Amino acid sequence: MIELERTSVFNLENAMRGARNPMNSWNRMDSYYDENHEYVLGPNDLSLATRLRKAGSDHRKFIRQIMVSVDITAPLYWWKEYDTYKVATVANSTSTMHKIHAKSFELDDFSHDHLSENGLRVLNLIIANLEEIRLRYVESKNREDWYDMIQLLPSSYNQMRTCTLNYETLVNIYYARRNHKLEEWHHFCDWIGNLPYAKELIIAEEGQ
Structure with missing residues (x-):
């Protein structure tokens, strides 16, 4: 069992501006905030972002600046595997030590x-x-x-953590875990796939 709630994606605007720094091409930025205050990538920015994403990790540094916060409730046996990902992640958990x-x-x-x-x-x-x-x-x-x-306490005990990650970390998680035997990872990868611009910036096939 896994639940992913209160997802928030932020800093997309700043990340996109930074992606244009190497070529000083800020005048080509065409993204905007819609009526729901969601940041929408315009055709120019989306094209650049997609090309940089597919060019490899050296060129897609900007996706490390796209941040995600989410509350995850999952069993301890799943958290044991999630804790493999220590780079560019932060988590605050409910405490078994103090509140069990x-x-x-x-x-x-x-x-x-x-x-x-x-x-x-x-x-x-x-x-x-x-x-x-x-x-x-x-x-x-x-x-x-x-x-x-x-x-x-069994490893099936569910714990909630508020986690912060970035899109680069989610690229690594998605490709490492999408075919995992634990069903929780499949739900997690489905959640990744529904994040803003995940198809272009996270799930984009390597080398294409």
């Missing part, structure tokens, strides 16, 4: 969409035990109970 005991454990706190009947039965037993430990910890603040919660 703050609410009751429920089935929907865990990714269980692909569990078998037996797997679901086992997960429900774990949740019941975690909740018993949590209630005991809330009452006593016993450190052993806290460690039990932390160390017994």
Whole structure:
């Protein structure tokens, strides 16, 4: 299970202006803000952006300046793979260390969409035990109970993080993960594909 919410793409105007710096071609800029205050690339700017994107990483530096912020809720086993991407990413997460005991454990706190009947039965037993430990910890603040919660917590536990990335990082993620066996990565790549100008600036086939 993965949810991507509150997506915001910004700095496209500044990135596009920077893309024209090498040739001092600012007078050819034809992008504008529409009635919804969305930045729309004009034909000249879109043509330049597309050519630079396909020319390779040395020429497409401007897409590193196109920023994306998004709230992602996903299981810990997915975050373990996401954390491979440390360059040009920032994330603030909800804290299991400080807040694991703050609410009751429920089935929907865990990714269980692909569990078998037996797997679901086992997960429900774990949740019941975690909740018993949590209630005991809330009452006593016993450190052993806290460690039990932390160390017994399944990797299917869902965590929300507010993440900031740029389009260059998303190029790397898209091509590395689009055929991954985890369904969460397919949903993530679908989300990438729906970002503004993703077709031209992110998904553009290499070498074309």
